[in-house]
Amino acid sequence: MWIIIGSIxxxxxxxxxxxxxxxxxxxxxxxxxxxxxxxxxNNQVVSIFQVSKLYLTKTDEIFNEFxxxxxxxxxxxxxxxxxxxxxxxxxxIHNEIDFIFKVCEKNNKIQLNPIFLYLKDxxxxxxxxxxxxxxxxxxxxxxYNLYKKISKFTILWLFIK
Numbered sequence: 001m002w003i004i005i006g007s008i009x010x011x012x013x014x015x016x017x018x019x020x021x022x023x024x025x026x027x028x029x030x031x032x033x034x035x036x037x038x039x040x041x042n043n044q045v046v047s048i049f050q051v052s053k054l055y056l057t058k059t060d061e062i063f064n065e066f067x068x069x070x071x072x073x074x075x076x077x078x079x080x081x082x083x084x085x086x087x088x089x090x091x092x093i094h095n096e097i098d099f100i101f102k103v104c105e106k107n108n109k110i111q112l113n114p115i116f117l118y119l120k121d122x123x124x125x126x127x128x129x130x131x132x133x134x135x136x137x138x139x140x141x142x143x144y145n146l147y148k149k150i151s152k153f154t155i156l157w158l159f160i161k
Contacts, residue, residue, distance in 0.1 A: 041126035055110040066096040
């Protein structure tokens with residue numbers, strides 16, 4: 001009887017630990033996906049810079065902060081910084097992209113350029129994907145942290161007995 005109960009407990013502990021490991025892998029893949037989408041979106045803003053040069057004055061000043069943040073992001077990517085450490089930079093980049101779009105929207109000529117409109121739609125779609133994935137990432141991370149605590153407790157309990 002005790003052997004069956006012990007076997008069931010060990011099976012449940014192993015299953016819980018495997019589930020926690022799978023959540024960790026899923027979080028890692030989702031984090032890499034989010035960073036990839038961020039990079040694709042941010043790289044498209046460089047194309048907006050090229051298009052806007054024809055229509056806007058002082059484009060260098062308008063895009064200056066964005067390029068500084070892009071350099072910082074590139075530096076963080078070269079050191080494989082985690083998403084949680086990069087989020088502050090990404091939020092600043094997002095605000096700069098909003099600023100750039102607001103400046104561009106004040107110019108009627110650029111609003112008629114099909115390349116600009118395509119890039120803007122593409123950037124907005126990627127931004128939408130990013131925020132959906134970030135929401136999913138945060139939900140999974142909460143669940144993962146809970147299971148991780150339980151998992152650590154069960155492993156310690158096994159070694160104490």
